[in-house]
Amino acid sequence: MHWADAFVRNLSGDQIFSTGISPSGPIHVGNMREILTGDILYKAAVDRGLMSRFMYLCDDLDPLRKVYPFLPDTYEEHVGKPLSRIPAPQGEGTYSEYFLRPFLETLDVINVSVEVVRTTDLYDRGVFAEAIDVVMRRKNDVARILEEISGRAVGKDWYPYNPLCSNCGRITKAKVEWYRFPEVGYRCQCGHEGVSDIRKAEGKMPWRVEWPAKWYALGVTVEPFGKDHGVKGGSYDTGKGIMEEIFGAKAPEPLIYEHIFLKGKGAMHSSTGVVIDAADMVKFAPPQILRFLVARSQPSRHIMFDPGAGLLNLIDEYEKYENLYASGGELDEDARRAYELSRLEQSTEKLSSIGFRHLVTLVQIYPREGDLLEALRRTGEGLDEITPVVRSNIDAIRRWLDRYAPDNVKFSLLEPHEKVVINDQERKLIAGFLESAGSIQWTPEAIHDMIHELIRNSGMQPKSGFAAFYRVLVGKERGPRLGYFLSTLGREFTMNRLSSAINM
């Protein structure tokens, strides 16, 4: 049984799935595992007939932790301020919205429909007021739970609330002096003394307390999170303790997932620069593939993501499932589910109408879209126009070839001065081609037939005969189907190139 179905099978009643990703920087493919895992579970729950909601909590009241490598030095002055109160690195608006926007656009592209909730709004609307009041009144119990479960000492004058200083704007510097609902008195390191209203976004709970408060205030029943939170004594454990003892409620069912690694580079991490932007990935690969990457892998295993040759294999696999699914062919249970949970519901057009791998070749032969369409017509794909899926695949392939494609799928014409190695037999073969090339119809079929004929007459192996042409033209042993290739290159160009190559 697919992991999502197996997980959901143990649930009963209405469900609220929740995830949270901090908008502190560009959201990368690694982060996407969180929200996709949530979405896949959510869809599996819906399929099972459970009334479900899926929420994404954007932690935009969290402080800017440091000046990240992608930020200008001037952001030093904003360290410690909430992300929703800092200007965007570029353009208008706030820091958090700046990074949130492309993320939300990407969610749309990959068919994740989630209720987006900003933590700042939750605080501002007083959604957390009750929870804050409870933890403030029982701060000693909360502190005890944190100490017992995490094994970490909590200071005497600790409060489960960090006020936002109304003077310096930092949420990390103020110390609580007193509490009387709904007000928290504080003194900030900047020298300011003030009062926060817990019904407003004038302060926030520390992470380990805020998490269970969210569960409680929103009624979260399922939450996937990275294995870093799942450690014994980690934030899930303390959250569970607080949830049960302080709020008297049941902690959500956890689903702990492993990280995504970039093949050959290590774990994806913004700080190390080992990162592929999520918004970026859906521009060089079909969006379904990002879903598929997560859906087909057990959450407990790390994912080795290879944006080069591995991506092509992944797409092959997806297309294979898609075709088997459509034709009612034999497809094992997990593969079927992985496919169902990966496809985009908003589009009925198959990804594989023209195989991605095939398109990779075509795009390189035919730089002009008109020629490409012509080629598709000619080879019986039955295409009258470039469909939306094909169009976006073409765009994706161009970017992919540019940035991630391995050399063995790329080809380009050799420069005229580049040296080619051919033996006498091969030279003779090409010379033979040149003798007749001027007089035949310059069509793919005619070219192809003639080359076949010549190779047969020469007594060479077909494979090595073709290889001679490829070596001369693209410097490789193999290449796109010769007839089409040469017809596209044009008679004059082909003949000039071949004759100069054999006369070098």
Next chain:
RNA sequence: GGGUCCGUAGCUUAGCCAGGUAGAGCGAUGGACUCUUAAUCCAUAGGUCGGGGGUUCGAACCCCCUCGGACCCGCCA
């Protein structure tokens, strides 16, 4: 130092929870097709299941140790 997860063919992995002695895809090699959409089809090779020990009639699977990778033990999300 303590803890968690992962380590299966060149690559990506299934199988581990409920022990019966390893399965797939890609790649490679060979072959077929009046031989190329780097297509398709068929076949072959390739695995000390990270290593060692234990339990068992039997271990990839359970237990212990060990090596390698990742992550946490920073009121940091």
